[in-house]
Amino acid sequence: MEIGLNHYLVLSTILFAIGLVGVMRRKNLLLLFFATEILLNSVNIAFAAISHFYGDLTGQMFAFFVIAIAASEVAVGLGLLIVWHKRHGNIDLDSLSTMRG
Amino acid sequence: MEKYLYIALFAPLVGSMFAALFGAKPKTLIAGLLPSILLLVSLVASSILLLHILGGGDVVHVEMMTWMATGDLYIPFGFVVDQVSVTMMMVVTLVSTVVHFYAIGYMDHDKGFNRFFAWLSAFVFSMLILVMSDNFAGLFIGWEGVGLCSWGLIGFWYHKESATWAANEAFIMNRIADLGMLIGIFLVYWNTGTLQYAEAFAAMQSLDIEILTWMGIFLFIGAMGKSAQFPLHTWLADAMEGPTPVSALIHAATMVTAGVYLVVRSNELYALIPNIGLFIASLGAFVAIFAASMALVNRDIKRVIAYSTLSQLGYMFAAAGLGAYWVALFHLMAHAFFKALLFLGAGNVMHAMHDELDPFKMGGLGKTMKGTMILMTLASVALAGIFPLAGFFSKDLILEVAFVDYHFIIYGVLLLTAGLTAFYSFRIIALIFHGEDRHTALGHHPHEAYSFMLWVMAPLAVLAVIAGALKGTYFEMVTTVLPATEYHVHSAATYWIMTIGTQLFVLLAIYFAYKKYISKDIKIPDGTSEMENSIGYKILKNQYYIPYFYEEFLVKPYRELSKVLWKQVDMKVVDATVDGIAGIIYTTGEKTRDMQSGNLSTMLKWMVAGTIAMLSLAVVFGLAVRHQDEINTILSSLGVM
Numbered sequence: 001m002e003i004g005l006n007h008y009l010v011l012s013t014i015l016f017a018i019g020l021v022g023v024m025r026r027k028n029l030l031l032l033f034f035a036t037e038i039l040l041n042s043v044n045i046a047f048a049a050i051s052h053f054y055g056d057l058t059g060q061m062f063a064f065f066v067i068a069i070a071a072s073e074v075a076v077g078l079g080l081l082i083v084w085h086k087r088h089g090n091i092d093l094d095s096l097s098t099m100r101g
Numbered sequence: 102m103e104k105y106l107y108i109a110l111f112a113p114l115v116g117s118m119f120a121a122l123f124g125a126k127p128k129t130l131i132a133g134l135l136p137s138i139l140l141l142v143s144l145v146a147s148s149i150l151l152l153h154i155l156g157g158g159d160v161v162h163v164e165m166m167t168w169m170a171t172g173d174l175y176i177p178f179g180f181v182v183d184q185v186s187v188t189m190m191m192v193v194t195l196v197s198t199v200v201h202f203y204a205i206g207y208m209d210h211d212k213g214f215n216r217f218f219a220w221l222s223a224f225v226f227s228m229l230i231l232v233m234s235d236n237f238a239g240l241f242i243g244w245e246g247v248g249l250c251s252w253g254l255i256g257f258w259y260h261k262e263s264a265t266w267a268a269n270e271a272f273i274m275n276r277i278a279d280l281g282m283l284i285g286i287f288l289v290y291w292n293t294g295t296l297q298y299a300e301a302f303a304a305m306q307s308l309d310i311e312i313l314t315w316m317g318i319f320l321f322i323g324a325m326g327k328s329a330q331f332p333l334h335t336w337l338a339d340a341m342e343g344p345t346p347v348s349a350l351i352h353a354a355t356m357v358t359a360g361v362y363l364v365v366r367s368n369e370l371y372a373l374i375p376n377i378g379l380f381i382a383s384l385g386a387f388v389a390i391f392a393a394s395m396a397l398v399n400r401d402i403k404r405v406i407a408y409s410t411l412s413q414l415g416y417m418f419a420a421a422g423l424g425a426y427w428v429a430l431f432h433l434m435a436h437a438f439f440k441a442l443l444f445l446g447a448g449n450v451m452h453a454m455h456d457e458l459d460p461f462k463m464g465g466l467g468k469t470m471k472g473t474m475i476l477m478t479l480a481s482v483a484l485a486g487i488f489p490l491a492g493f494f495s496k497d498l499i500l501e502v503a504f505v506d507y508h509f510i511i512y513g514v515l516l517l518t519a520g521l522t523a524f525y526s527f528r529i530i531a532l533i534f535h536g537e538d539r540h541t542a543l544g545h546h547p548h549e550a551y552s553f554m555l556w557v558m559a560p561l562a563v564l565a566v567i568a569g570a571l572k573g574t575y576f577e578m579v580t581t582v583l584p585a586t587e588y589h590v591h592s593a594a595t596y597w598i599m600t601i602g603t604q605l606f607v608l609l610a611i612y613f614a615y616k617k618y619i620s621k622d623i624k625i626p627d628g629t630s631e632m633e634n635s636i637g638y639k640i641l642k643n644q645y646y647i648p649y650f651y652e653e654f655l656v657k658p659y660r661e662l663s664k665v666l667w668k669q670v671d672m673k674v675v676d677a678t679v680d681g682i683a684g685i686i687y688t689t690g691e692k693t694r695d696m697q698s699g700n701l702s703t704m705l706k707w708m709v710a711g712t713i714a715m716l717s718l719a720v721v722f723g724l725a726v727r728h729q730d731e732i733n734t735i736l737s738s739l740g741v742m
Contacts, residue, residue: 024702024705097700
């Protein structure tokens with residue numbers, strides 16, 4: 001069976017759904033980052049696949065940008081996370097509600 | 102000459118603004134002195150313009166700037182100094198200069214000294230706009246401006262309930278009349294296409310008589326309000342709540358004559374509709390005797406003088422209505438001088454008596470206040486129209502006009518009024534200055550006003566005496582723009598009989614007033630004497646029950662109606678709608694507040710929900726656009742579109 005664009009898009013959608021559920025359900029901040037990575041990478045897959053399908057490199061380039069930004073975001077995020085853990089001894093999302101309206 | 106026009110016009114504005122800078126501060130002498138000096142400058146500039154016009158110079162006409170220009174509508178800020186407006190400018194600037202300097206003394210101990218001068222100078226500026234404008238729109242601005250300043254000055258002592266009430270009454274009554282005036286101005290614009298006097302009056306010559314009649318009526322309604330003619334007259338007497346210099350300037354010499362000025366200015370219109378003219382004359386004659394009769398019994402010196410003003414305005418309208426515009430303007434000028442003088446004298450008396458206004462509680466003040474007595478007597482003689490003072494020339498002329506035009510009823514009424522005028526003027530003179538001293542028992546120790554206050558009144562006194570001599574010069578000047586009808590009684594014998602008869606009648610009235618009120622047994626009326634209980638006296642005392650009528654049949658029903666509208670319409674419909682909208686927003690906010698729990702997890706869930714909602718919307722709209730044609734077909738088959 002030839003693997004076509006649709007397969008990649010379906011994979012991307014499935015990954016996105018997994019990531020979304022993870023973002024909604026996870027209470028652990030570290031796992032929340034994992035879920036975010038899954039979301040971003042599902043998009044990257046879609047970008048790369050569509051770029052290949054149209055023969056246009058813009059999509060792949062954009063995927064690289066996303067990867068770069070995701071990396072820096074995670075770096076900053078993990079830094080904050082470590083500080084948070086040092087202060088409070090946990091990384092539970094429910095304890096992270098000092099800005100309650 | 103343009104330079105002098107601008108100086109005359111804007112000097113009072115500068116003075117007003119300067120005084121307003123110190124508005125909230127306690128008395129600062131400069132805030133009174135500078136506006137007064139600037140008014141003197143304005144007076145000098147007006148005099149130069151007068152000399153220019155008198156010397157046969159051209160009419161000064163300037164267009165300062167465009168005010169409104171849209172489509173066919175073009176209204177500039179244009180000013181004109183012609184023979185009529187220069188007369189008004191002289192009257193306004195002269196009387197207001199005197200009043201300003203006088204007020205420096207009169208308002209000496211008042212907390213609102215600076216504020217007073219800001220208002221007073223602003224009034225003069227508005228009045229100058231009113232008389233100098235070359236179009237109806239500018240006239241209307243000045244008209245409203247003087248109304249506003251009049252409101253501020255009547256209610257100057259705003260801590261007094263009666264003063265604020267009187268201020269509002271004056272303002273509201275004038276508003277009613279101004280609506281009429283505004284309709285008149287609209288009619289002028291609709292039918293002539295312009296508001297410039299010269300062009301509008303030229304276009305009126307070819308208009309339908311019916312339209313002209315309506316224009317005349319509505320413009321005159323405006324004049325009735327400002328000049329306090331029946332039935333809008335009640336505000337003028339109540340306006341006496343204001344400080345006396347205000348009464349002298351606004352409610353005697355200038356603002357109230359604006360109505361007369363309007364009729365004189367619109368003489369070309371009123372010449373085309375003689376029926377309205379006759380109505381104006383009849384109303385004027387009626388007001389003359391109506392106001393004079395109320396002045397007979399009043400026990401408040403300022404109110405007596407106010408009624409006298411009303412009565413003299415009636416004279417002016419009688420003359421203007423009969424087409425004798427220059428006579429009306431002449432009486433306006435002469436009246437401004439002696440009436441302002443009379444009011445300022447009354448101000449001195451009030452000061453001496455610590456704001457006591459009842460002449461029955463005075464008496465014998467002539468001993469301590471000789472200067473004021475002489476000035477007020479002079480003004481009263483002029484008002485009564487005794488030869489050779491100003492009133493004789495101007496008032497006799499009006500009587501002659503009525504006589505020559507065969508309006509014998511108007512003539513008779515005005516003649517009778519002349520007698521009444523003499524009577525009430527000398528009634529208060531006799532009660533204030535002569536007879537027994539009745540005030541010491543009441544604990545008053547009168548003193549004469551500052552001598553400079555008497556000196557600044559002197560120019561008015563001089564003019565009250567000599568204004569009659571200016572008649573010839575004046576006639577030659579104004580008749581270049583006003584109809585130059587001369588009024589001569591048919592035979593010399595009739596003329597002499599009329600003049601001497603009038604003089605004797607007036608003298609008799611004065612003699613009678615003196616005889617009655619100088620006697621030793623004048624008591625302070627306490628409501629027990631036979632005269633006070635007669636029906637006629639009661640009617641006059643209560644101003645023909647007109648204020649009572651207004652209160653009972655207009656004000657109270659209106660208040661009730663307003664209450665109903667307030668409770669039923671305003672509260673239940675308008676307010677309820679606004680409150681309802683506010684309530685919905687408030688409740689929504691209250692309910693959705695829980696979303697902002699601060700919990701990252703919850704917020705992320707909401708974010709996802711929002712994204713999904715937006716996406717679904719985008720999909721729905723996208724589909725709708727793609728299948729537009731099919732949707733339209735389905736909808737039209739259902740009969741919706």
